[in-house]
Amino acid sequence: MSENKTYLSPSYSLFILTVSIFVAEASIMILMGFLPEMSHTAEVLLDASLLLVLVFPVTYNLVVRPLVRHIKVRQKTEDELGSSEARLRTITDSVSNAIIQIDPLGRVTFWNTAAVKIFGYQAHEITGKNINGHLISLRHTERFRECVEMLRGSKDGSAMNTPLEILGLRKDGAEFPLEISLASVILGDEWNAIGIFRDITDRKRREAELEAAAALEDARKEAEAASLAKSEFLANMSHEIRTPMNGIIGMTDLALDTKLNKEQHEYLGAVKSSAESLMRIINDILDFSKIEAHKLDIEHIDFYLRDTIADTMHTLAIRADSKDIELAYQIPPDIPDLLIGDPGSLRQILVNLVGNAIKFTSVGEVVLTLRSMSETDDELSLHLTVTDTGIGIPPEKQNGIFDSFTQADASTTRHFGGTGLGLAISARLVDMMGGDIWVESKPGKGSAFHFTLRLGIQRNPEAIKNVREPAVLEGTPVLVVDDNATNRRILEEILTNWRMVPTSVDGGKHAIEEIRRANEAGEAYKLLLLDCQMPEMDGFEATRQIRNPAAAKVRNNKIPIIGMTANAMKGDKEKCLDAGMDDYISKPVDPKALDEMLDKWLSEPKETTEDAEEGVCLETANKAPAGCQCDSSGCDCASGCDTGCGNACICPSATAPEEELSVTSEDVDSHFKKEDLLERLMGDEELAGEIIEVFLEDMPQQISSLKEALDEADPPHIQRQAHSIKGASANVGAIALQELATQVEDAGKSSDLEKSAILLIMLDKEFIMLKKAIAFAGLTR
Numbered sequence: 001m002s003e004n005k006t007y008l009s010p011s012y013s014l015f016i017l018t019v020s021i022f023v024a025e026a027s028i029m030i031l032m033g034f035l036p037e038m039s040h041t042a043e044v045l046l047d048a049s050l051l052l053v054l055v056f057p058v059t060y061n062l063v064v065r066p067l068v069r070h071i072k073v074r075q076k077t078e079d080e081l082g083s084s085e086a087r088l089r090t091i092t093d094s095v096s097n098a099i100i101q102i103d104p105l106g107r108v109t110f111w112n113t114a115a116v117k118i119f120g121y122q123a124h125e126i127t128g129k130n131i132n133g134h135l136i137s138l139r140h141t142e143r144f145r146e147c148v149e150m151l152r153g154s155k156d157g158s159a160m161n162t163p164l165e166i167l168g169l170r171k172d173g174a175e176f177p178l179e180i181s182l183a184s185v186i187l188g189d190e191w192n193a194i195g196i197f198r199d200i201t202d203r204k205r206r207e208a209e210l211e212a213a214a215a216l217e218d219a220r221k222e223a224e225a226a227s228l229a230k231s232e233f234l235a236n237m238s239h240e241i242r243t244p245m246n247g248i249i250g251m252t253d254l255a256l257d258t259k260l261n262k263e264q265h266e267y268l269g270a271v272k273s274s275a276e277s278l279m280r281i282i283n284d285i286l287d288f289s290k291i292e293a294h295k296l297d298i299e300h301i302d303f304y305l306r307d308t309i310a311d312t313m314h315t316l317a318i319r320a321d322s323k324d325i326e327l328a329y330q331i332p333p334d335i336p337d338l339l340i341g342d343p344g345s346l347r348q349i350l351v352n353l354v355g356n357a358i359k360f361t362s363v364g365e366v367v368l369t370l371r372s373m374s375e376t377d378d379e380l381s382l383h384l385t386v387t388d389t390g391i392g393i394p395p396e397k398q399n400g401i402f403d404s405f406t407q408a409d410a411s412t413t414r415h416f417g418g419t420g421l422g423l424a425i426s427a428r429l430v431d432m433m434g435g436d437i438w439v440e441s442k443p444g445k446g447s448a449f450h451f452t453l454r455l456g457i458q459r460n461p462e463a464i465k466n467v468r469e470p471a472v473l474e475g476t477p478v479l480v481v482d483d484n485a486t487n488r489r490i491l492e493e494i495l496t497n498w499r500m501v502p503t504s505v506d507g508g509k510h511a512i513e514e515i516r517r518a519n520e521a522g523e524a525y526k527l528l529l530l531d532c533q534m535p536e537m538d539g540f541e542a543t544r545q546i547r548n549p550a551a552a553k554v555r556n557n558k559i560p561i562i563g564m565t566a567n568a569m570k571g572d573k574e575k576c577l578d579a580g581m582d583d584y585i586s587k588p589v590d591p592k593a594l595d596e597m598l599d600k601w602l603s604e605p606k607e608t609t610e611d612a613e614e615g616v617c618l619e620t621a622n623k624a625p626a627g628c629q630c631d632s633s634g635c636d637c638a639s640g641c642d643t644g645c646g647n648a649c650i651c652p653s654a655t656a657p658e659e660e661l662s663v664t665s666e667d668v669d670s671h672f673k674k675e676d677l678l679e680r681l682m683g684d685e686e687l688a689g690e691i692i693e694v695f696l697e698d699m700p701q702q703i704s705s706l707k708e709a710l711d712e713a714d715p716p717h718i719q720r721q722a723h724s725i726k727g728a729s730a731n732v733g734a735i736a737l738q739e740l741a742t743q744v745e746d747a748g749k750s751s752d753l754e755k756s757a758i759l760l761i762m763l764d765k766e767f768i769m770l771k772k773a774i775a776f777a778g779l780t781r
Contacts, residue, residue: 095112095114097114097196097197098114098115098119098196098198099114099115099194099195100115100135100194100195101192101194102131102193102195103190103192104152104190104191105130106130106131106132106148107128107130107131108126108127108129108134108135110194111123111126111127115197118168118170118199119135119168119169119171120170120171121171125171131144132144132145135168135169135197136167136168136169136178137167137169137175138169139167140166143164143166144166144180147160147164147180148193151182151184152191152193154184159182159184160181160182160183163180163181164179164182165177165180165200166180168197168199176199176201177199177200177201177203178198178200179200180195180197180198181195181196181198182194182195183195241282245275245279245282246279246678246685248271249275249276249279249778252268252271252272252275253272253778254778255268256268256269256272276684276686279684279685298345298429298432298433299341299342299344300340300342301340301343302338302339302340302458303339303341303343304337304338304339304723305331305335305336305339305455306337306590306591307592307724308346308347308727309329309368310590310592310593311347311727311728312346312347312350312351312354313368313590314586314588314694314698315351315687315690315691315694316354317566317586317587317588317694318566318690318693318694319358319687319690320358320366320566323358323361324363324533325358325361325362325363325364325365325366326364326366326367326484326487326587327365328366328367328487328490328587328588328589329367329368330367330368330370332370332372334372335370335371335372335380335382336375336380336458338457338458339380339456339457339458340455340456341433341453341456345429345432346433346453347731348426348429349426349429349430349451350384351687352426353386353423353426353449353451354386355422356449357386357387357388357390358388360390360447361388361391361446362390362391363389364388364446365388365484365486366387366388366389367386367387367388368384368385368386368387369384369387370382370383370384370385373452375457376457377457377459378457378459379454379455379457380454380455380456380457381452381453382452382453382454382455383450383451384451384452384453385449385450387447387448387449388446390446390447391444392441392442392444392445392446393439393441393443393447394443398439398441401423401439402423402427402437430452433453433454434453434454435452435453435454436452437449437450437451437452438451473498473499473500473598473603474499475500476500476526476527476602477501477502477503477518477523478495478500478501478503478525478527478528478529479502479503479504479511479514479515479518479525479527479528479529480492480495480503480504480505481504481511481528481530481531482506482529483534484531485506487589488506491504491529491589492504494589494591494594498595498598503525507534507535507536507537508530508534508537508539508541508542509536509542511528511530511546512545512546515546515559524559525559526559526602527560527562527598527601527602528560528561529562529564529585530543530561530562530563530581531563531564531565532565532575532576532584533565533566539563539564539565539576539579540575541579543561546559546561547580560582560583561581561582562581562582562585562597562601563579563583564585564587564589565584565586565587566586566587566588582601583597583601585597586698592720668777670735670736671735671736671766671769671770671773672733672735672770672773673733673735674688674733674777674779675733676733677692677731677733688779689779691731691732692732692779695728695732696774698728699725699728700767702721702724703725703760703763703764703767705721706718706722706725706744706760706763707760709721709748710756710757713753715748715749715750715753715756716748718744718748718753719748719749720748722741722742722747723741723745725737725741725744726741726742729741734770736766736769736770737763737766737767737770740759740762740763741763743755744756744759744760744763
């Protein structure tokens with residue numbers, strides 16, 4: 001043969017063709033999934049079929065190649081379907097709600113990851129099992145079955161209109177609230193349901209909480225409405241309740257002034273004590289009710305801060321002195337004095353806080369301090385602190401101490417008395433005045449009650465111009481003697497701010513030693529501020545020794561001595577003068593009163609009124625006999641004119657004798673408003689009596705100071721002293737005296753000395769009438 005060719009016999013060729021067809025068919029079956037375990041074999045067979053191409057190209061092209069192409073298309077389609085299924089599984093497993101598919105018989109056919117978390121079944125545990133009895137509580141299987149049947153037979157949509165809320169069932173048998181949304185799907189020719197199952201336990205809990213909160217809010221509103229009705233009723237009953245109680249106390253006082261045997265006096269004393277206690281309780285409740293009923297308004301009026309503080313602290317001084325407790329207060333000089341606010345509410349807060357501090361303190365001191373937190377052109381933020389050395393408050397009781405009817409301990413009420421409303425009232429007032437109140441305390445170590453206020457600042461140039469500045473005697477050495485360190489520190493600070501040179505010691509013996517030392521060193525003191533009540537050697541004994549050169553061995557035994565005593569208005573003033581003191585000042589020391597005292601004893605002598613350019617001839621008038629002619633200048637008391645000096649004549653005979661002035665029951669209210677005083681003091685008749693006693697003892701000195709100011713032709717001093725009388729009168733309800741003092745103040749402001757002198761006569765007379773009105777009202781002791 002010329003060509004190198006290979007020929008196969010017909011029988012062998014048939015065998016090879018049969019094998020190729022078998023290999024191809026087997027490969028197709030494997031790749032189509034009929035023989036899933038033989039994928040590797042399929043690859044081998046395909047490789048073998050490729051070898052046949054080399055031998056039988058015609059067979060490959062006609063039979064094998066179309067089969068291979070079909071297999072590749074089918075494989076690509078299956079790969080895409082697998083990818084889509086993987087994406088769908090990823091999506092369904094990422095949602096937080098269970099996605100479950102059920103067949104027409106209610107069996108589970110699809111189960112995502114969230115379903116595992118919600119129900120507790122793994123997919124292989126639940127697939128093929130009926131949803132009822134496994135995932136739905138037996139109590140609700142009928143409801144679920146009915147819902148599925150309605151969905152299956154519905155012709156107006158493939159999904160439920162609203163979710164179904166039933167009880168689900170976990171693998172462990174626990175029931176829980178379940179929300180189901182179902183939709184119909186047709187797979188092939190069969191109906192199936194796809195459901196989203198939500199665990200709504202948290203939502204149901206929130207709904208229950210909201211419902212409970214709404215019910216609580218409704219109950220609160222109802223309770224507030226009832227409380228408001230109660231408060232309005234009690235507030236409206238204030239006058240009706242207080243009036244008979246005041247009558248009981250007043251008539252008891254009158255009965256106690258009659259001739260009684262010992263037993264009767266004891267019984268009536270018990271009646272009075274019980275009535276006063278009841279009155280205090282009633283007033284606490286009524287005042288609190290007035291606040292609760294929103295019938296208490298905060299005023300915004302001009303007032304003097306230092307006068308308000310001083311007046312309030314002095315009304316409480318007797319209480320402190322009766323317990324041998326030091327009472328002091330400190331107002332830094334940088335705090336403005338002319339403010340805008342509610343002085344009455346401020347006074348009430350201080351009476352509550354300082355009064356409580358005194359009540360719960362047996363030994364030591366009660367101190368009020370003030371400091372400025374911030375100040376603008378129009379507003380002052382003030383921080384006030386009442387500190388005591390009393391019994392203290394346990395930490396667990398401090399949070400509720402400002403609640404209504406609350407005290408630190410049940411035994412507190414039994415031992416100290418009270419309703420527990422004082423702090424609640426104070427807290428409400430502080431809040432209404434734009435401030436905060438809180439307490440710091442340690443049991444057995446005392447307490448510090450803090451509160452803040454926002455007050456306006458007066459920017460009246462005239463008012464500021466007429467405020468009398470403290471007497472500034474730069475470099476003047478003053479000796480302060482007090483056994484209480486707080487009092488010494490406060491006085492030192494006041495005197496230092498006035499550029500004086502204070503030195504302080506803690507007792508009478510040390511005072512004598514210091515005076516002797518200073519004299520020997522040529523540094524003699526110009527004035528001595530001496531506390532009357534001190535251990536070992538009190539102020540009275542120290543004064544007697546200083547005035548006795550042989551006993552004290554001090555060369556400067558004529559040094560002006562000013563006694564400081566809390567009892568200055570209760571009889572100790574005579575003891576001060578009898579011991580050799582030059583003057584006295586009441587504690588807690590009022591900086592303004594101290595200023596006047598220093599001015600009185602340290603300033604240079606002023607010209608007499610006869611030498612004054614426009615003076616009032618008071619000296620001449622006051623020396624005149626009780627006749628018509630005051631002196632040779634021809635002052636006619638009857639006509640009230642003065643032909644000599646050209647000014648008003650002040651003559652003692654111009655006023656009627658005290659015994660000729662009288663007050664009837666009809667005109668008591670025109671002089672004295674007892675109800676106003678009791679209302680400001682929350683009905684505390686005992687405190688009212690104490691305040692009246694201090695007022696009646698102090699007012700003659702105040703009027704005398706006013707006469708001295710007029711005598712010295714000092715309009716600013718007249719204005720200030722009249723203002724002080726006006727404030728004190730307003731505090732006790734002396735309305736007529738208050739009005740006259742206001743007129744004197746205005747006259748001083750305009751430097752009208754003639755009018756001031758005439759008004760002073762009227763003021764003197766009114767004070768006599770006031771004393772009679774107070775006695776008639778039954779408040780004198």
